[in-house]
Amino acid sequence: xxxxxxxxxxxxxxxxxxxxxxxGIGIALSALVSALMLTTFQDxxxxxxxxxxxxxxxxxxxEVALVIFASGLAVKNSPATLPIFLLYSVxxxxxxxxxxxxxxxxxxxxxxxxxAALFFVMAIVGVVxxxxxxxxxxxxxxxLFGLILAMxxxxxxxxxxxxxxxxxxxxxxxxxxxxxxxxxxxxxxEKGYCPIYALENVEAMYRxxxxxxxxxxxxxxxxxxxxxxxxxxxxx
Numbered sequence: 001x002x003x004x005x006x007x008x009x010x011x012x013x014x015x016x017x018x019x020x021x022x023x024g025i026g027i028a029l030s031a032l033v034s035a036l037m038l039t040t041f042q043d044x045x046x047x048x049x050x051x052x053x054x055x056x057x058x059x060x061x062x063e064v065a066l067v068i069f070a071s072g073l074a075v076k077n078s079p080a081t082l083p084i085f086l087l088y089s090v091x092x093x094x095x096x097x098x099x100x101x102x103x104x105x106x107x108x109x110x111x112x113x114x115x116a117a118l119f120f121v122m123a124i125v126g127v128v129x130x131x132x133x134x135x136x137x138x139x140x141x142x143x144l145f146g147l148i149l150a151m152x153x154x155x156x157x158x159x160x161x162x163x164x165x166x167x168x169x170x171x172x173x174x175x176x177x178x179x180x181x182x183x184x185x186x187x188x189x190e191k192g193y194c195p196i197y198a199l200e201n202v203e204a205m206y207r208x209x210x211x212x213x214x215x216x217x218x219x220x221x222x223x224x225x226x227x228x229x230x231x232x233x234x235x236x
Contacts, residue, residue, distance in 0.1 A: 026089035033093025059095035194228040
């Protein structure tokens with residue numbers, strides 16, 4: 001009977017070891033996706049950050065849907081559970097890139113490495129240790145939920161503050177570009193012509209203005225400037 005109990009505990013330990021190992025792989029995959037977004041696809045991330053709220057809501061809905069779907073597959077012991085979990089890790093890494101972009105790279109790297117290492121260590125412990133650690137596990141799970149709630153609250157306050165700062169910066173850049181375009185408009189309308197290089201400069205500023213969700217009022221000024229001759233008219 002004791003041998004049977006030992007075998008059952010050993011099998012349970014191996015099961016949890018696999019679970020922790022998969023979680024560690026998922027965290028590492030999320031870290032890889034976030035790193036790619038912050039380096040290789042940095043220009044794309046900057047453009048997406050202009051509508052960060054929308055992307056965070058969309059990815060949040062997708063993540064919840066994937067969790068529910070994966071949970072249903074796990075109950076059926078379906079082999080498709082692992083690919084869905086890995087897909088969730090990719091989406092999670094994408095959404096985290098919006099948050100981790102607000103922190104120093106060293107801090108983010110440390111967080112990902114320590115989290116992945118924790119689960120890999122737990123996987124090794126699950127294989128090596130032969131004792132029943134279920135009591136400790138329940139205490140650690142309770143502590144983990146408390147830690148997650150506390151960190152979630154801190155992260156939400158930080159992200160909300162950073163988003164307010166980004167909105168202020170965006171509105172400030174909008175005002176600067178708008179003012180510069182209006183100055184160029186008044187200058188060249190008074191002169192009666194607009195050189196090609198000046199028009200190209202105005203159009204470049206206008207593209208950035210639109211990228212910052214600028215309104216369409218300035219577009220009329222740019223269109224009027226396009227109608228101007230590119231050279232001073234010769235008086236006879």
